[in-house]
Amino acid sequence: MEKVYTVEDYQKGVQVDRRTEVVPGARQALWSLANLIDPLDWAEVFAREAPVELDLGCGDGSFLLEYAGRHPERNFLGVERLMGRLNKIIRKRQRLGLENVKACRIESAYLLKYLLRSGSLQAIHLYFPDPWPKRRHERHRLVQSDFVGSCLKALRPGGGIYLRSDHALYFEQMCQFFDQEPGFAAVQTPEELRELQTDFEKQWRAQGLEIHYAAYAKKEPPAPQPGLSSGQTGNETHI
Numbered sequence: 097m098e099k100v101y102t103v104e105d106y107q108k109g110v111q112v113d114r115r116t117e118v119v120p121g122a123r124q125a126l127w128s129l130a131n132l133i134d135p136l137d138w139a140e141v142f143a144r145e146a147p148v149e150l151d152l153g154c155g156d157g158s159f160l161l162e163y164a165g166r167h168p169e170r171n172f173l174g175v176e177r178l179m180g181r182l183n184k185i186i187r188k189r190q191r192l193g194l195e196n197v198k199a200c201r202i203e204s205a206y207l208l209k210y211l212l213r214s215g216s217l218q219a220i221h222l223y224f225p226d227p228w229p230k231r232r233h234e235r236h237r238l239v240q241s242d243f244v245g246s247c248l249k250a251l252r253p254g255g256g257i258y259l260r261s262d263h264a265l266y267f268e269q270m271c272q273f274f275d276q277e278p279g280f281a282a283v284q285t286p287e288e289l290r291e292l293q294t295d296f297e298k299q300w301r302a303q304g305l306e307i308h309y310a311a312y313a314k315k316e317p318p319a320p321q322p323g324l325s326s327g328q329t330g331n332e333t334h335i
């Protein structure tokens with residue numbers, strides 16, 4: 097029977113090693129945060145230097161593992177708050193032997209805001225975030241202007257965020273937030289990503305639901321103009 101975790105267990109989620117011994121491969125798959133303050137050092141998490149991609153709310157991890165299998169030259173962190181889903185990822189990772197995948201049990205917005213260094217990510221995948229369809233629950237949605245600011249900070253220039261949803265209104269709202277951020281430019285979702293369906297996506301497609309896609313790239317900083325000292329863009333007002 098699936099173990100039921102208490103609130104206390106949840107809060108101790110940073111110390112997963114002891115509890116998750118039951119799932120073979122847990123130690124290798126899960127990244128156990130030393131504390132909730134120090135930003136992650138990717139070279140320590142993955143024991144190597146490579147571009148890092150996040151899958152926020154990665155669910156059972158089918159997309160994460162399939163995509164990571166196609167890109168052994170990149171590192172992938174799956175972020176998920178539900179232990180049962182993390183256990184599935186641990187088992188699949190073990191079966192596939194994918195060392196470039198880690199998973200972490202943490203709240204996505206907190207991780208982005210407090211635990212990532214500026215410019216340390218190559219990509220963020222956010223697929224089917226909970227839509228909180230009731231109007232009075234909308235404030236629980238992950239994508240808010242604060243979240244967009246955290247994504248911008250965490251991504252390196254040229255890095256991208258990829259969005260999918262079956263919920264037309266939430267999707268529209270997400271796009272509005274990203275469109276309003278001048279540091280992002282709307283881009284096409286790469287074909288390679290489109291052809292990989294997530295676990296929830298397979299369910300929604302089977303029910304005939306329409307899937308919405310969007311992608312945004314972090315703009316490169318403006319090139320310095322000749323004759324200006326470093327840090328000057330030419331747009332400064334001089335009094």
Ligand SMILES: C[S@@+](CC[C@H](N)C(=O)[O-])C[C@H]1O[C@@H](n2cnc3c(N)ncnc32)[C@H](O)[C@@H]1O
Binds near residue numbers: 156238
């Ligand atoms: C609708 S499911 C989508 C799962 C997966 N992305 C897919 O497309 O199959 C949303 C997932 O996000 C997780 N989740 C929701 N809010 C979260 C948060 N704030 N931090 C981390 N995980 C979250 C849920 O537990 C769930 O697994």
